[in-house]
Amino acid sequence: MIFDINFVGLIIASIMASAVPLILASCGELITERSGVLNLGVEGMMIIGAISGFALMTVTGSLFIAVIGAMLGGVLISTIFAFLTQTLITNHVATGLALTIFGIGISAMIGKNFVGIPGKEFPVLFKSLKDTIPFLSPILFGHSIVFYFAFALPFFTNYFLKKTKIGLIVRAVGDSPESASNQGINVKLVRYSCILYGGAMCGLAGAYLSMIYTPQWIENMTGGRGWIALALVVFSTWNPIKILIGAMIFGGLTIIQFHMQAIGVRIPVQFLTALPYIVTIVVLVVISRDSRKIRLSTPSSLGKSFYKDN
Amino acid sequence: MKLLQKNLVCLWEEEKLIKIVKRNQPSRAIFFLTPVLAIFLTLFAGGLIFYILGFKPFEALKFFFIVPIADMYGLSELLLKATPLCLIAIGLSFCFKSNNWNIGAEGQLTFGAIVSGGVALLFYNQEGFYILPIVILAGAIGGMLYASIPAILKTYFNTNEILVSLMLVYVSKLILDYLVVGPWSNPEGFNFPETRQFSYSARLPLLFEGLRIHAGIFLALAAVVVSWFIFYKTYLGFQMKVSGFSLKTAKYAGYKGKKMIILVFLISGACAGLAGVGEITGPIGQLHREVSPDYGFTAIIVAFLGRLHPVGIIFASLIVAITYLGAETAQIFMQIPKYTGQVFQGMILFFLLASDYLLFFKIKFTGLKK
Numbered sequence: 050m051i052f053d054i055n056f057v058g059l060i061i062a063s064i065m066a067s068a069v070p071l072i073l074a075s076c077g078e079l080i081t082e083r084s085g086v087l088n089l090g091v092e093g094m095m096i097i098g099a100i101s102g103f104a105l106m107t108v109t110g111s112l113f114i115a116v117i118g119a120m121l122g123g124v125l126i127s128t129i130f131a132f133l134t135q136t137l138i139t140n141h142v143a144t145g146l147a148l149t150i151f152g153i154g155i156s157a158m159i160g161k162n163f164v165g166i167p168g169k170e171f172p173v174l175f176k177s178l179k180d181t182i183p184f185l186s187p188i189l190f191g192h193s194i195v196f197y198f199a200f201a202l203p204f205f206t207n208y209f210l211k212k213t214k215i216g217l218i219v220r221a222v223g224d225s226p227e228s229a230s231n232q233g234i235n236v237k238l239v240r241y242s243c244i245l246y247g248g249a250m251c252g253l254a255g256a257y258l259s260m261i262y263t264p265q266w267i268e269n270m271t272g273g274r275g276w277i278a279l280a281l282v283v284f285s286t287w288n289p290i291k292i293l294i295g296a297m298i299f300g301g302l303t304i305i306q307f308h309m310q311a312i313g314v315r316i317p318v319q320f321l322t323a324l325p326y327i328v329t330i331v332v333l334v335v336i337s338r339d340s341r342k343i344r345l346s347t348p349s350s351l352g353k354s355f356y357k358d359n
Numbered sequence: 360m361k362l363l364q365k366n367l368v369c370l371w372e373e374e375k376l377i378k379i380v381k382r383n384q385p386s387r388a389i390f391f392l393t394p395v396l397a398i399f400l401t402l403f404a405g406g407l408i409f410y411i412l413g414f415k416p417f418e419a420l421k422f423f424f425i426v427p428i429a430d431m432y433g434l435s436e437l438l439l440k441a442t443p444l445c446l447i448a449i450g451l452s453f454c455f456k457s458n459n460w461n462i463g464a465e466g467q468l469t470f471g472a473i474v475s476g477g478v479a480l481l482f483y484n485q486e487g488f489y490i491l492p493i494v495i496l497a498g499a500i501g502g503m504l505y506a507s508i509p510a511i512l513k514t515y516f517n518t519n520e521i522l523v524s525l526m527l528v529y530v531s532k533l534i535l536d537y538l539v540v541g542p543w544s545n546p547e548g549f550n551f552p553e554t555r556q557f558s559y560s561a562r563l564p565l566l567f568e569g570l571r572i573h574a575g576i577f578l579a580l581a582a583v584v585v586s587w588f589i590f591y592k593t594y595l596g597f598q599m600k601v602s603g604f605s606l607k608t609a610k611y612a613g614y615k616g617k618k619m620i621i622l623v624f625l626i627s628g629a630c631a632g633l634a635g636v637g638e639i640t641g642p643i644g645q646l647h648r649e650v651s652p653d654y655g656f657t658a659i660i661v662a663f664l665g666r667l668h669p670v671g672i673i674f675a676s677l678i679v680a681i682t683y684l685g686a687e688t689a690q691i692f693m694q695i696p697k698y699t700g701q702v703f704q705g706m707i708l709f710f711l712l713a714s715d716y717l718l719f720f721k722i723k724f725t726g727l728k729k
Contacts, residue, residue, distance in 0.1 A: 147705050154705055
């Protein structure tokens with residue numbers, strides 16, 4: 050049964066599904082970091098997105114409103130971060146941590162009344178094509194629209210950063226806010242926008258978890274995915290296409306543990322659960338060892354505040 | 360009315376009424392006053408949240424911040440929670456002062472608890488004065504070992520310490536879970552996820568009968584004194600301060616950067632490990648699944664709120680400890696969700712960071728020019 054070609058296709062599809070939140074959050078954070086802002090609040094923004102999406106879905110019954118609302122939830126909470134770091138010039142790391150702590154607390158508070166409520170079924174696209182082609186059709190068809198969006202996003206992001214003028218501006222602001230500012234670019238505005246965009250993507254990533262991947266609200270349900278998304282950005286050396294590869298590896302690790310348990314591999318379950326975290330550390334070490342490469346690809350002003358004296 | 364509006368716009372445009380001016384030097388008075396301001400702002404915002412949730416704000420705040428510490432038992436509980444927060448925050452202040460972002464104290468606490476718990480279990484059927492010191496030492500070493508991972512990876516492999524230390528938190532909790540469910544679980548424990556009870560010699564003595572406060576508080580106080588001495592009376596403290604202000608300056612001055620990074624991580628790991636010892640050898644006396652209600656993360660807030668100053672950290676740990684107790688009391692008496700505690704903690708840090716603006720900028724009221 051394991052060597053059935055369709056089964057392999059299904060496994061790949063499930064790996065891709067578990068990679069979706071990572072891709073969304075990492076691509077959002079990548080834009081934020083490219084503008085020179087280090088937002089460590091990914092986990093907090095994701096969990097806010099997860100609860101906003103689920104709560105709105107339960108209350109309004111509209112999936113559309115829920116998804117948009119989750120993104121707005123992410124935007125709203127990232128506005129706090131943007132205001133603090135950009136207008137009040139606070140430390141990025143500390144503010145990001147506060148955002149995560151606050152986000153987890155607020156989401157649990159809002160989510161208290163939504164525990165145990167079953168989610169709704171999210172419509173999938175190309176359902177009729179699901180059994181047409183062996184191996185390929187479970188990979189290509191029968192997924193939610195967020196799924197397709199997530200796999201297109203790295204390419205869009207890449208195009209945006211490399212081929213568009215706004216993308217160039219974002220990179221310029223991240224690499225040298227002083228020169229960008231001297232060129233007449235409003236650094237604050239660019240950074241605000243990038244932070245809010247990152248918030249929207251993290252919100253969407255959270256909504257995917259609570260509405261599509263495991264349609265229910267569980268306290269703390271992001272379970273460190275936000276931090277793995279942050280690590281993925283470093284792993285990708287700030288290149289959106291590589292995020293895709295990284296997210297697939299981590300998605301694979303998550304899925305493999307289920308299958309290893311299913312076929313009865315005698316490894317304690319806790320070790321398998323710890324695997325993604327351990328692999329993240331190992332991957333980070335391997336990537337960062339070459340300090341020159343990291344220095345070349347890191348946005349030069351990452352995590353540094355910019356203050357223009359008028 | 361229109362005239363007034365026009366005047367105001369005029370005033371605003373020429374920035375005559377209110378002016379924001381950069382200070383030449385951060386203000387020292389404000390440095391210690393802003394934490395107080397942040398606490399008041401948090402109380403205000405908290406009252407607002409309670410109001411939105413449909414509770415009477417003053418009553419809710421009373422149940423949150425006053426009722427839990429109104430009797431001896433409450434005070435003892437306050438000190439019980441403040442002890443690990445203070446210990447960990449003292450350790451973290453070494454890291455934060457020197458620009459090292461160790462945010463995995465929770466993991467170091469857990470690993471310290473695992474190692475000291477393991478040692479305590481070795482002596483489970485023995486009594487003797489030598490057991491407790493060994494158990495405490497084991498906890499400190501466990502925390503140091505765990506903190507050395509991000510430190511070594513940072514110094515020799517250029518790896519981001521924030522992400523590594525955080526990932527290790529998840530790993531440590533899973534190791535603990537594996538041990539208390541599997542090999543270390545109490546053979547007579549009906550499969551509960553907990554170990555045997557430690558022998559009395561492996562436990563920190565309780566200070567008063569009927570109260571849960573234990574001798575661990577002396578560990579925290581010792582850490583306060585020692586850290587104060589190191590910060591302000593030794594060359595190492597000076598080096599840390601310089602590296603915190605500017606890594607370049609530290610490099611020019613010829614400080615051994617790598618050695619210091621490892622040292623501050625080891626110190627903060629040891630403190631977190633000791634906090635872990637206190638959690639398991641105090642009133643509980645065994646290892647179980649949840650050694651710490653996120654003390655390691657909350658201590659980050661405590662360290663900042665205390666301005667990385669040992670004495671400030673004592674006050675900050677007491678204040679933040681109330682949010683733990685308050686959340687419980689408010690839940691019991693008013694059905695306020697217990698996560699409000701975490702929300703308060705996040706808000707304190709937000710407001711503290713925000714009010715730091717006043718450190719660097721002055722708001723000048725220049726008055727109306729007639």
